[in-house]
Structure formats: structure tokens, C-alpha cells
Amino acid sequence: MTFLSPDRLWLLALAPILAGLYVVLQMRRRNYAVRFTNLALLSQVAPKRPGWRRHVAAALFLIMIVLMMIGFARPASSVKVPRDRATIMVAVDVSLSMMAQDVPPNRMEAAKTAAKKFIRELPSRFNVGVVSFAGNANLIAAPSADRDTAIASLDQLSLAKRTAIGEAVFTSLQAIRTFDTQAAHDPPPAHIVLLSDGDNTTGRSVQEAIDASRAAHVPVSTIAFGTPYGTVDIEGETTSVSVNKEALKTLSTSTQGKAYEAADAGQLRDVYANIGSSLGFKTEHRDVAARYTGIALLFALAAGGASLVWFSRLP
Known part of the structure; x- marks a missing residue:
């Protein structure tokens, strides 16, 4: 009271x-x-x-x-009121290490399946956008309430070299800042969910991404996707591609997000539930x-x- x-x-x-x-x-x-x-x-x-x-x-x-x-x-x-502009950005790693088959059929397909399920199960009041990242980051679906467009964008993903986790965060933040005409001075409440299996190898650093996310008050939850035993064949050579969980955990905990370890697609089902209700609702005081x-x-x-x-x- x-x-x-x-x-x-x-x-x-x-x-x-x-x-x-x-x-x-x-x-x-x-x-x-x-x-x-x-x-x-x-x-x-x-x-x-x-x-x-x-x-x-x-x-x-x-x-x-x-x-x-x-x-x-x-x-x-105090009354919880739904936030109509609430936005979730889903950033998906498309680096070559995502070819590893330690998560069947491979990390990329399992991540796409999990991301689609995640998007479908989001409450309708949420807007969702999709970013893909490898050597650079690209906005492949602008945040909106259109689930079909976001899901369809995941089917267009293609693998590339290197991993730019920092750039993925910056691209997601830019999409949030340009969400609507109000976003420049009143950005929507937002959360970034980043799926990756590797370390930041190019572009802006994870620390720079942390600083930008904290300045924008946008948490980043990370999903370390894969196992310590993953390998990929690149140009005829077998390369180990274990997950760098610590880098992802640092990104999430430093931005008030949560860090998850998903060895298979089934473990991603509870990610949204653990993001919390603070994104979808705001507290108002009613007379x-x-x-x-x-x-x-x-x-x-x-x-x-x-x-x-x-x-x-x-x-």
C-alpha cells in the first residue's frame, strides 16, 4: 500500500x-x-x-x-499492467562451429528448432526480432508481433566464419532503439536472448557489449549451446569446438540476465519462464x-x- x-x-x-x-x-x-x-x-x-x-x-x-x-x-x-511494447531479441550464432553434431542432428538445426519453439510460445503482447551473427551481425527480422516473419527468417540462416558476440548485442540494441517513433527517447522494455557455442573472435568485445547493455538497461540472457566434445571438419581438418561457457556467463550475469547451459534442444523449453515477468509487465499505482x-x-x-x-x- x-x-x-x-x-x-x-x-x-x-x-x-x-x-x-x-x-x-x-x-x-x-x-x-x-x-x-x-x-x-x-x-x-x-x-x-x-x-x-x-x-x-x-x-x-x-x-x-x-x-x-x-x-x-x-x-x-500496486497493479501489474502488461507492457504492449515489450520486445525480445533472439540472437543466433551461425558460425562454422555450429555444424558440430554433438547435439543431434547438429547444433545449428537444434538451435533453430529451439528458437522457433521459443518464439511461438512467447505471449502475443511481446514483439520479437531476430539477429544472426558470425563474422558480423545482421538484423534478419525487425522486432514486431509477426511471429511468422521471425520464424521464417530462421530458415534463411547460413553458416560463416568467426563469431562476433559483441556485434550481435550491439545490433540487437540498435533494433530496440529504432523499434518505433518513441524508441529514440523512450525505448521499449527489452531482453536479448543469445544462443551461441563459442567465444567472441571478432568485432567489438564482450566487455563493450556489457557496457552498452547496462547503459540501455537491457539484460542479455545467454544459452551455451553444445557439449565439451563437439568437433567440426573445416577444410579437411577436424577441429574441437567446445563451448566457452565462462564468456557467455560473464555477458549474462554482468547485464542482470541469466546464463543457461543447453546440451540439447529440450533444455531450452524453460528459458522464457526464467526470464521473469518484469519484461512483460510494469507496476502501476492505482488510486x-x-x-x-x-x-x-x-x-x-x-x-x-x-x-x-x-x-x-x-x-
Whole structure:
């Protein structure tokens, strides 16, 4: 619970003062009766007082006053509201090491299958874009709500030499900054999901990518795709292509993303669930003063009803 006008809460200090005045007046009334009344004749002359009932109306009235004071301070409740501009960029490594068959049928096909499934299962309120990267990075599907275009772009991927992880992050950030006419001064909430099996071998460094992501407040979650036993045949030579998990983990943890290790496509199913709800929702404070005013009205009616029933008058 928060208050949109908390400075008005000082009025609550008046509630105990009112309660104290009521107690003082009741004590003075009792003392006055004792001082000026013949006690022997009091029970015969004066009608019997309703005792505790006479305080009920006053208590209900005081509660009403407190509720009205709280309502005047504009109490607000936190509500999660969907973010329509929320954007996820999927960056897919297409370096030659993705030919390794340690993840069947090979890392590239398994990564494409996993990325397609990931995109299909994203909530419809999310926009999604796709970046491919090897020696450089290319935006192959601009962020939008069009799932078919994003998925189709994955079928056009082709392998190339080297791995530019840093460039993939910069290209993704640029796509986010140009998402719509507002993006230049009000970029959409975004998250980058980067699938790779290697180390940064060309282009801007991972540290530069980290600095840019942190400046843009865009987390990067990484998926280390493959096993330590992968090999590929390049120009007749068999080359080991083990996954550099540490470099990917550094990128993710330094940008408040998460690092995953996926030895097979099936392990990618929970990636979206672990990204968190912060991307898809924002917290807003909505004024609920009317709720307190309504409750106060009920107490006012109760106070008036009790006074009319027991004393034939309004408090």
C-alpha cells in the first residue's frame, strides 16, 4: 500500500485527539451528575442509561472519520499492467562451429528448432526480432508481433566464419532503439536472448557489449549451446569446438540476465519462464480512495442507524 498524497496523512493525528476529547467530555458529564444530583433519587427520577450502547455510535463515527482521512491521502495499490511494447531479441550464432553434431542432428538445426519453439510460445503482447551473427551481425527480422516473419527468417540462416558476440548485442540494441517513433527517447522494455557455442573472435568485445547493455538497461540472457566434445571438419581438418561457457556467463550475469547451459534442444523449453515477468509487465499505482470512501460511508450509515434506534436522534 502506498499513498499518492502522503503529506495529507498528518490529519490522522486528529483522530486520537477527537477520541481523547470524547473521553474527557464523558468523564465531565459523569462528574457533573455526581456533583449536582441527589444520588438517592437519581435511579427513580432519571431513566436508565443505555450504558455501552451510547459509545457505539461515537466509535463508528470515529472510524468513519479515520477512513475518510486515509481516503483523502489517496491510497494506491500496486497493479501489474502488461507492457504492449515489450520486445525480445533472439540472437543466433551461425558460425562454422555450429555444424558440430554433438547435439543431434547438429547444433545449428537444434538451435533453430529451439528458437522457433521459443518464439511461438512467447505471449502475443511481446514483439520479437531476430539477429544472426558470425563474422558480423545482421538484423534478419525487425522486432514486431509477426511471429511468422521471425520464424521464417530462421530458415534463411547460413553458416560463416568467426563469431562476433559483441556485434550481435550491439545490433540487437540498435533494433530496440529504432523499434518505433518513441524508441529514440523512450525505448521499449527489452531482453536479448543469445544462443551461441563459442567465444567472441571478432568485432567489438564482450566487455563493450556489457557496457552498452547496462547503459540501455537491457539484460542479455545467454544459452551455451553444445557439449565439451563437439568437433567440426573445416577444410579437411577436424577441429574441437567446445563451448566457452565462462564468456557467455560473464555477458549474462554482468547485464542482470541469466546464463543457461543447453546440451540439447529440450533444455531450452524453460528459458522464457526464467526470464521473469518484469519484461512483460510494469507496476502501476492505482488510486483506491473510492474504496475507503465507500467503507467510510457504511460506517456513517451504521453510526446513524445505531443512534436513531437507541436514542431517536442522529449522532
